[in-house]
Amino acid sequence: MRWSSIFLSSLSRSFHRRLHPQSTLNGFEFAQHFFTTEILSSAKEGVLSKRMSPFIAFVLGGPGSGKGTQCTKIADAFGFTHLSAGDLLRKEILSNGENGAMILDTIKEGKIVPSEITVNLIRRAIETSENHKFLIDGFPRSDENRIAFERIVGAEPDIVLFFDCPEEEMVKRVLSRNQGRIDDNIETVKKRLKVFHTLNLPIVNYYSGKGKVHKINAVGTVDEIFEKVRPLFAAFSNNGKD
Numbered sequence: 001m002r003w004s005s006i007f008l009s010s011l012s013r014s015f016h017r018r019l020h021p022q023s024t025l026n027g028f029e030f031a032q033h034f035f036t037t038e039i040l041s042s043a044k045e046g047v048l049s050k051r052m053s054p055f056i057a058f059v060l061g062g063p064g065s066g067k068g069t070q071c072t073k074i075a076d077a078f079g080f081t082h083l084s085a086g087d088l089l090r091k092e093i094l095s096n097g098e099n100g101a102m103i104l105d106t107i108k109e110g111k112i113v114p115s116e117i118t119v120n121l122i123r124r125a126i127e128t129s130e131n132h133k134f135l136i137d138g139f140p141r142s143d144e145n146r147i148a149f150e151r152i153v154g155a156e157p158d159i160v161l162f163f164d165c166p167e168e169e170m171v172k173r174v175l176s177r178n179q180g181r182i183d184d185n186i187e188t189v190k191k192r193l194k195v196f197h198t199l200n201l202p203i204v205n206y207y208s209g210k211g212k213v214h215k216i217n218a219v220g221t222v223d224e225i226f227e228k229v230r231p232l233f234a235a236f237s238n239n240g241k242d
């Protein structure tokens, strides 16, 4: 028997006895139990307890209403991780995954990608993050999105931000965005606006009914709008969920 094994076995037995005074396990059983159960499960609990109640803000609004712009500012000011559903889907297209072509066609048409795909991209991003505060931008875009999130991630948003912007302003912003997006053209924008009215707005109404929506008038400069958003997050940062 190696000295290191004897040492580990007796060390683990002493820890184990402190935790479980009635235990009758022998030295090697102690060691096995200690390293496989107690150390591993305490590491797991650490991860779970951190994730058990992450702070989730859904950020909604029509195309070009300024969701991404404001999320960047909120993330910088309040330490949130910004997860844009659209960006996750665009990355998936670039990664040449099996769904890439279908996602590209769907985005070109301004339609909604099957929820399971989007939610799993969000889930993975949450799981691999060290953070516990997330802005989920552009999600949920439909009832199906919302239900899939509840089922797969098993969480509800703490708050929902809704950037309320007139249609002409949204169209103007999208058409001058100039970031090479395949859906920043007048035909797709018209389709996205239809989807916004038929599928996205009912989600805003759903969360309004639960008292979770903070509606922000999205007209004004980026800084003016951020000054309306800031107090919300300052309040949440001060009330202990930070």
Ligand SMILES: Nc1ncnc2c1ncn2[C@@H]1O[C@H](COP(=O)(O)OP(=O)(O)OP(=O)(O)O)[C@@H](O)[C@H]1O
Residues within 6 Å of the ligand: 061, 062, 063, 064, 065, 066, 067, 068, 069, 070, 086, 138, 173, 174, 176, 177, 178, 218, 219, 220, 221, 222, 225
């Ligand atoms: N308050 C503002 N005033 C003028 N332009 C703005 C304002 N906020 C954002 N923009 C600009 O409008 C364009 C759209 O903004 P942004 O990308 O943040 O919108 P979005 O809601 O994320 O849109 P999408 O749903 O299409 O991703 C960008 O070019 C951005 O720089």
Ligand SMILES: Nc1ccn([C@@H]2O[C@H](COP(=O)(O)O)[C@@H](O)[C@H]2O)c(=O)n1
Residues within 6 Å of the ligand: 063, 084, 085, 086, 087, 089, 106, 107, 108, 110, 111, 112, 113, 114, 118, 137, 138, 139, 140, 141, 145, 183, 192
């Ligand atoms: N929940 C979502 C979010 C986005 N999409 C698709 O991506 C397009 C771009 O999204 P942005 O948030 O970056 O504007 C959007 O028009 C949809 O085609 C989605 O399917 N589901």
Ligand SMILES: [Mg+2]
Residues within 6 Å of the ligand: 067, 068, 084, 086, 138
């Ligand atoms: Mg965006």
